[in-house]
Amino acid sequence: MTELSRQASRIWTELDFDAVGKQVGYLRLPLAVYDRSGDDVGYNYEPIPIVTIRNGEGPGVLLMAGNHGNEYEGQIILMNLIRTLRTEDIRGRLIILPAANAPAVRADRRISPLDDGNLNRQFPGDAEGGPTSMIAHLIESELLPRVDYAFDLHSGSLSLEYLPCAVIARPPQPDRLEGAVSLLRVFGMPIGMVVEHSTGGDGALIGACRRQGVQHLSTELGAGGTVSHSAVEMAQHGLVRLLHHVGVTTRVLTDRAPSECRLLHRVPARQYVYADTSERGLFEPLVGLGDEVAAEQIVGRIHFTTTPWREPEPVVAKTGGIVLCRRIPARTGRGDCVFVLGRDGQLP
Structure with missing residues (x-):
């Protein structure tokens, strides 16, 4: 105590x-x-x-x-x-x-x-x-x-x-x-x-x-x-x-x-999927809850409303896994976590 x-x-x-x-x-x-x-x-x-x-x-x-x-x-x-x-x-x-x-x-x-x-x-x-x-x-x-x-x-x-x-x-x-x-x-x-x-x-x-x-x-x-x-x-x-x-x-x-x-x-926090753009924009998810994603897969895009002619920036998963949760607010910028991943595995 x-x-x-x-x-x-x-x-x-x-x-x-x-x-x-x-x-x-x-x-x-x-x-x-x-x-x-x-x-x-x-x-x-x-x-x-x-x-x-x-x-x-x-x-x-x-x-x-x-x-x-x-x-x-x-x-x-x-x-x-x-x-x-x-x-x-x-x-x-x-x-x-x-x-x-x-x-x-x-x-x-x-x-x-x-x-x-x-x-x-x-x-x-x-x-x-x-x-x-x-x-x-x-x-x-x-x-x-x-x-x-x-x-x-x-x-x-x-x-x-x-x-x-x-x-x-x-x-x-x-x-x-x-x-x-x-x-x-x-x-x-x-x-x-x-x-x-x-x-x-x-x-x-x-x-x-x-x-x-x-x-x-x-x-x-x-x-x-x-x-x-x-x-x-x-x-x-x-x-x-x-x-x-x-x-x-x-x-x-x-x-x-x-x-x-x-x-x-749940994968370590450093392996979550984060937005990495200096300008905030609208996040468009390309995968959903329960989907399996692969390392280097494009899992979303960020669109920029102040420059709508600009190509959206891709959001890329650094590692593979199953989508456990996703960000809800669409307005997104650098450092925002957009997906958390999980993996199957044997319990030691």
Whole structure:
């Protein structure tokens, strides 16, 4: 346990995290202690919805969505689950945060409007920090120590469209890899992605899970500021299968079998496909999600609206792979990532 995690959280709640039964309520994030919150804050708090269900002995699971506020599929999935689950369905402990970064969810933004905080970069957090850091601190110091698993549901938001998938980071302990891969197979999305590390590093939830000895799985679902019905449906069935697989539910809440899961490795960031033009233009993709591309293949073109007679510049893949996600905004310039690739491969 870090020195920060020993601090007492300034977020309070009427819920008893260890009480038996189903509880619904709020974590109350105080705003008066943070001097950038606005002129009308006074002694206000930000309500963060939370549900706990505890019944007998068994594993503990934390379910999260709204880590980024404008990623919607996970929020809908967890709200559906909250309304469905009863105390007798649970064996052990379930904690559900359907809007983990509640200020970002309320503002319909990826990051918090209170402090521009990206919750998935703030762990382990600080009880005396800004609002986002305070939320991260409570999750790592109060919630993760009570669970064995954390399932965090993400989507592509406004900037990226993903091939819907479940994601694990390769565990630091080789003997835990097989168990982590089994979570992907039970979740049963058509694509299961194994990454070498989280994009957010130790400041992401996966970093917090590793510090607390908690097994982690996340998703990438949908994109474009809307909700993908097919992604919600696939992931909703997958999540209830997963909850039964780890032993926290007493019955299987779906009769749908998992899809065969194709395991892919995300290529290193230096092998993503980037725009490399000094002038911003309109990106025209020439390949789509799930397509196989080859090294040196032209996968897109950038058109220049200020000089429409100019030939478009080609965007070239430096390496081969399968298109896992693509950039959504068409206006594109040097340094913008337009495609992320994955590859099949044997797990060592």
